[in-house]
Amino acid sequence: MRIAIVGGGLGGLTLARVLHRHGLEAMVYEREASRSARSQGGTLDLHPESGQHALAEAGLTARFRSQARPEGEEHRILDPAGRMLVHHRPEPGTFTGRPEIDRSALRDLLLDALPGGAVAWGHQVVAATPRASGGWELTFEGGRRAGCDLLVGADGARSVVRSLLTGTAPSPVATLVELIVSDVDRRHPELARLVGPGNLWCVGVNQILAAQRAGDGSLRVGISLPAEDHRELSELFEGWDPGVTALVTAADGPATVRRIEALPIGARWDHRPGITLVGDAAHLMPPVGEGANQAMLDGAELANHLAAGIADPDAAVRAYEEGMFARIGPVAEMSARVQAMMLSPTAAEDIVRFFTPATT
Numbered sequence: 288m289r290i291a292i293v294g295g296g297l298g299g300l301t302l303a304r305v306l307h308r309h310g311l312e313a314m315v316y317e318r319e320a321s322r323s324a325r326s327q328g329g330t331l332d333l334h335p336e337s338g339q340h341a342l343a344e345a346g347l348t349a350r351f352r353s354q355a356r357p358e359g360e361e362h363r364i365l366d367p368a369g370r371m372l373v374h375h376r377p378e379p380g381t382f383t384g385r386p387e388i389d390r391s392a393l394r395d396l397l398l399d400a401l402p403g404g405a406v407a408w409g410h411q412v413v414a415a416t417p418r419a420s421g422g423w424e425l426t427f428e429g430g431r432r433a434g435c436d437l438l439v440g441a442d443g444a445r446s447v448v449r450s451l452l453t454g455t456a457p458s459p460v461a462t463l464v465e466l467i468v469s470d471v472d473r474r475h476p477e478l479a480r481l482v483g484p485g486n487l488w489c490v491g492v493n494q495i496l497a498a499q500r501a502g503d504g505s506l507r508v509g510i511s512l513p514a515e516d517h518r519e520l521s522e523l524f525e526g527w528d529p530g531v532t533a534l535v536t537a538a539d540g541p542a543t544v545r546r547i548e549a550l551p552i553g554a555r556w557d558h559r560p561g562i563t564l565v566g567d568a569a570h571l572m573p574p575v576g577e578g579a580n581q582a583m584l585d586g587a588e589l590a591n592h593l594a595a596g597i598a599d600p601d602a603a604v605r606a607y608e609e610g611m612f613a614r615i616g617p618v619a620e621m622s623a624r625v626q627a628m629m630l631s632p633t634a635a636e637d638i639v640r641f642f643t644p645a646t647t
């Protein structure tokens with residue numbers, strides 16, 4: 288059976304790696320020209336029951352631990368006056384929680400564990416058409432073609448493959464303004480101290496200023512706003528503590544503005560033989576810490592179903608889809624709730640309550 292995975296992100300690569308461990312080969316078609324063509328973004332915390340579990344299925348736990356930063360789990364929540372509302376510190380040196388790892392390190396770890404030639408770089412799928420004999424014919428930008436028996440869309444938020452299964456499209460949930468402060472220990476030690484080894488969120492009314500320590504010594508700064516908020520950067524922080532807004536003024540270059548989108552909660556599709564989706568292509572959610580974890584778990588679960596049921600791949604894909612829809616429903620609901628809470632007028636009190644363990 289020829290398996291084509293469209294997209295070499297975390298979901299697609301986890302799928303390819305776990306298939307490979309089971310002795311099943313797959314071809315990953317990735318539109319980027321090479322593994323270093325684009326910066327992969329900030330860091331991710333991998334959860335034991337999803338991202339870390341998927342890495343265990345991929346046989347990569349030891350390599351993950353050698354690259355992860357458990358101390359990166361530390362987080363601080365401030366109000367706009369700079370007062371600390373929550374300060375969470377993980378147990379030093381343990382991997383019991385949700386250690387952080389740089390996205391590029393995680394992607395490299397998966398890429399290095401695949402056989403040479405498993406990823407076809409510079410292959411952007413522009414169309415997929417069903418073949419009369421079953422399976423799919425893929426067309427790539429530039430006109431090249433390839434066939435497959437099973438097509439897996441792991442092509443992220445703006446998936447091309449998704450449209451072969453459902454007409455449901457993502458809609459905007461927030462605007463994210465991103466900035467980088469590089470070489471922070473040397474250039475801005477006061478900001479390094481403010482953020483610490485992990486994440487900082489400064490929670491205002493309908494807006495959050497966040498900063499995250501990356502493994503390369505930079506800070507990734509993000510300002511989350513409601514989707515309909517089109518104010519300029521200079522209008523956002525009136526009355527905020529200058530020690531906090533220095534995260535914005537110290538940034539290296541111009542800001543990047545991104546539209547953050549999500550699929551509706553409970554989005555699903557009717558099963559169609561020979562095709563399925565993993566990760567953001569299947570269930571794009573607001574970015575509150577689940578998307579990559581769930582994408583990796585999708586990849587591992589689909590691979591395990593296919594390996595266990597290779598005599599009937601269609602039944603294996605159906606079983607994966609039903610399990611995935613059932614798992615994602617509550618996660619998508621929680622993610623939407625957290626996203627709404629973070630950008631609400633009462634976000635600070637709500638978030639403190641969220642992070643404070645209930646006493647009975």
Ligand SMILES: Cc1cc2nc3c(=O)[nH]c(=O)nc-3n(C[C@H](O)[C@H](O)[C@H](O)COP(=O)(O)OP(=O)(O)OC[C@H]3O[C@@H](n4cnc5c(N)ncnc54)[C@H](O)[C@@H]3O)c2cc1C
Nearest residue numbers: 294296297298318412442443566567574576577578579580
């Ligand atoms: C600001 C932000 C912060 C986030 N923070 C977290 C977090 O802390 N924790 C967490 O778990 N999740 C987080 N997420 C979500 C997470 O990034 C995604 O859920 C995750 O990357 C999804 O993985 P994926 O493999 O499905 O898709 P992607 O990582 O998007 O990978 C898709 C791949 O497909 C390729 N591709 C796309 N179209 C084509 C095509 N037509 N042909 C060939 N290749 C194609 C792309 O180049 C890409 O390499 C965050 C998201 C954002 C936006």
